[in-house]
Amino acid sequence: MLAQRSGPRSESSLSSPDGSPLPAPREPPGRERSPADWMETSTESEDGYVLREIERVREELAPRFGPARPSRAPEDSHRWGAPSPYLEERLNVARAMAAQLAAEASDDRLVAPGVKSALESIDHELGRASAELGFVRTEAWAEEYPDGVSWRVPGPLSPLPAHPVVDRRASAIAPHHPEDAGPVGPPTGSFEDFTVARYNRTVSALHSRRRALGWGTVAAAAGISAVLLYLTLRAHEAVPVIWLAILPLIWMIPVPFFAAGFRGTHRILRQGRLELPEE
Amino acid sequence: MKRPTVIFQVTAIGKNARALDATARSVLFWLRNTPRIGFRYLLWLVVEPEGYWSAPEVYDRLERAGARVMVVPPAYQTPLGTRGKARALQYACDERRRLGLSVPWVWVYHQDEETCVGEDTLAGISDFIRSGEALVGAGIILYPIDWMGTPSHVQELTRSFDDLRVLDSMTLPGNPTAGFHGSHFLVRADVEDSVGWDSEGYAPTEDLMFEIRVRARYGSVFGVLRGFAYEKGAFSLRDQLRQRRRWMHGVLHAVLHCHELPLRRRLTVAYSGLSWFSALPSVVILVASIELRYGPLLDVTSLFTGFIWVSMILAYIEGFRLHSKYLERSVSLPRFFVNGVVGALIDVVAPWDALITRPSLGDFIPKDYPAAPSARSPKRSTAGESAY
Numbered sequence: 001m002l003a004q005r006s007g008p009r010s011e012s013s014l015s016s017p018d019g020s021p022l023p024a025p026r027e028p029p030g031r032e033r034s035p036a037d038w039m040e041t042s043t044e045s046e047d048g049y050v051l052r053e054i055e056r057v058r059e060e061l062a063p064r065f066g067p068a069r070p071s072r073a074p075e076d077s078h079r080w081g082a083p084s085p086y087l088e089e090r091l092n093v094a095r096a097m098a099a100q101l102a103a104e105a106s107d108d109r110l111v112a113p114g115v116k117s118a119l120e121s122i123d124h125e126l127g128r129a130s131a132e133l134g135f136v137r138t139e140a141w142a143e144e145y146p147d148g149v150s151w152r153v154p155g156p157l158s159p160l161p162a163h164p165v166v167d168r169r170a171s172a173i174a175p176h177h178p179e180d181a182g183p184v185g186p187p188t189g190s191f192e193d194f195t196v197a198r199y200n201r202t203v204s205a206l207h208s209r210r211r212a213l214g215w216g217t218v219a220a221a222a223g224i225s226a227v228l229l230y231l232t233l234r235a236h237e238a239v240p241v242i243w244l245a246i247l248p249l250i251w252m253i254p255v256p257f258f259a260a261g262f263r264g265t266h267r268i269l270r271q272g273r274l275e276l277p278e279e
Numbered sequence: 280m281k282r283p284t285v286i287f288q289v290t291a292i293g294k295n296a297r298a299l300d301a302t303a304r305s306v307l308f309w310l311r312n313t314p315r316i317g318f319r320y321l322l323w324l325v326v327e328p329e330g331y332w333s334a335p336e337v338y339d340r341l342e343r344a345g346a347r348v349m350v351v352p353p354a355y356q357t358p359l360g361t362r363g364k365a366r367a368l369q370y371a372c373d374e375r376r377r378l379g380l381s382v383p384w385v386w387v388y389h390q391d392e393e394t395c396v397g398e399d400t401l402a403g404i405s406d407f408i409r410s411g412e413a414l415v416g417a418g419i420i421l422y423p424i425d426w427m428g429t430p431s432h433v434q435e436l437t438r439s440f441d442d443l444r445v446l447d448s449m450t451l452p453g454n455p456t457a458g459f460h461g462s463h464f465l466v467r468a469d470v471e472d473s474v475g476w477d478s479e480g481y482a483p484t485e486d487l488m489f490e491i492r493v494r495a496r497y498g499s500v501f502g503v504l505r506g507f508a509y510e511k512g513a514f515s516l517r518d519q520l521r522q523r524r525r526w527m528h529g530v531l532h533a534v535l536h537c538h539e540l541p542l543r544r545r546l547t548v549a550y551s552g553l554s555w556f557s558a559l560p561s562v563v564i565l566v567a568s569i570e571l572r573y574g575p576l577l578d579v580t581s582l583f584t585g586f587i588w589v590s591m592i593l594a595y596i597e598g599f600r601l602h603s604k605y606l607e608r609s610v611s612l613p614r615f616f617v618n619g620v621v622g623a624l625i626d627v628v629a630p631w632d633a634l635i636t637r638p639s640l641g642d643f644i645p646k647d648y649p650a651a652p653s654a655r656s657p658k659r660s661t662a663g664e665s666a667y
Contacts, residue, residue, distance in 0.1 A: 194397020224585030264447030
């Protein structure tokens with residue numbers, strides 16, 4: 001962890017909201033000090049640097065940020081390999097067992113609360129794992145990557161901050177705990193609700209009313225314009241002075257923009273390419 | 280064929296820590312729960328030092344969960360000395376080059392600190408990369424998060440329906456109505472890094488400059504990114520005004536200072552700005568028509584007035600319908616109408632406000648709900664502080 005945070009600290013004018021000095025932020029990994037840089041640094045700046053480093057290490061050791069951060073060791077950056085040929089069979093066995101347990105749990109009133117929903121969640125996840133396994137097998141990707149890059153694909157046990165790792169669809173079965181909703185839950189719009197199904201329903205509805213939208217716009221525009229025209233003609237206004245006459249022309253400026261927008265909107269909807277394939 | 284990698288890059292000052300936390304968690308959550316996404320991922324949080332120090336525990340927690348927190352060093356400078364968000368974006372470009380990630384199989388999905396993703400977003404990204412039809416993709420943004428039905432929130436609904444116009448324009452040669460996004464867009468890393476974000480001084484709308492440069496260098500390589508992104512609107516009318524003002528500053532900056540803008544494109548961008556400017560005089564003239572008599576001229580203009588009115592009203596109705604499956608809070612029709620009018624008036628005034636103000640790096644827009652007291656009164660710009 002310390003190695004990750006090593007490197008020279010620039011003199012920073014940062015301060016906390018209460019005015020007390022804060023340690024400078026971490027330097028990016030690419031800006032770490034090289035031996036050549038060390039040679040070029042004056043003794044005075046080295047002393048200052050060492051003192052700052054001591055101060056920083058002291059800060060690191062203080063329980064300021066909670067538990068230590070996991071290191072970025074090479075084992076952290078695992079790569080995908082070919083799935084085991086027996087994986088599917090094992091998944092099927094596990095799924096059958098989970099389904100059996102869920103069925104038995106429904107008959108037994110003595111089963112601890114939550115076990116049944118947990119078993120259903122397991123069953124659901126196993127089903128997904130089978131589907132993803134099939135997907136991985138159909139995709140032939142070469143495994144060539146630049147060195148030094150940490151591929152942060154989280155493992156099944158890596159933490160997801162402040163939120164339960166539960167599929168929203170599964171959570172319809174599992175009991176909901178509002179206290180797990182994360183820090184200061186928003187009044188509306190939780191990201192767990194943003195599913196492909198909901199998206200497809202939205203864009204499909206938009207597609208389905210495309211013609212009504214188009215013709216409705218034309219009809220309403222024509223109707224309003226006709227009324228305005230009627231009122232104007234009926235008023236029998238005199239021809240205005242020329243400087244006054246240019247004022248209404250300002251209304252005409254955005255007409256091409258709106259016309260292009262109307263045409264573009266319907267062109268996108270007509271192409272009908274917004275829906276996504278569902279699971 | 281190499282397995283693609285998507286870098287989910289959140290670029291922000293970082294002071295809206297709760298919003299950014301939710302954004303990062305949405306990425307992590309849906310990466311685990313979206314089946315059949317055909318890419319690896321990296322989650323980068325590119326923030327300014329003051330943002331990091333506003334909530335270090337949040338960033339450390341996210342880092343433990345798999346995100347990589349990149350604090351832009353205060354001393355970092357680009358060759359042309361750009362400032363603001365473009366500087367942070369350029370820093371991320373430099374990091375990608377250093378790590379060997381500026382390659383055709385790496386893609387960058389750009390997010391603001393309040394750009395949450397859903398299952399559909401990830402499925403759309405996967406689909407876009409798989410299709411290989413374009414190098415840059417942008418999609419529709421909804422604003423359901425923390426939606427309260429305030430005037431600025433009602434006004435935001437219209438942007439989602441307008442995104443259909445944006446997508447069409449963006450995919451056409453020349454982008455005739457100047458459509459693009461600063462978030463919810465996907466770009467191939469080598470394309471982004473070859474174009475970069477560096478420009479002289481402060482570019483208020485760095486996304487517009489980026490789109491101009493990509494188009495100038497690669498041509499019409501833009502496609503539609505399916506799937507929504509989910510954001511939140513400005514909480515107050517003042518914030519809405521500052522946001523829109525910044526957009527107009529960006530348009531003016533592009534028209535007046537962007538040397539890479541071809542003449543034809545410069546005219547279309549200028550016309551888009553002019554259309555927006557015309558809104559306020561139109562309202563004034565409409566009110567004045569009660570007293571002044573324009574006479575037979577209205578015979579001509581009234582033919583088009585109906586079309587413009589209907590188009591504007593339709594944006595509210597369809598914008599609301601797009602959001603209807605996501606909003607848990609509803610407002611009465613009269614309130615919706617009044618708030619819509621108030622929100623529209625702010626949009627009408629904003630470009631003119633841009634004429635009498637200067638682009639400011641200190642335009643920090645709170646996105647955390649409820650807004651933190653410190654966020655309401657941000658300090659004046661320091662070296663690293665910027666308007667995002």
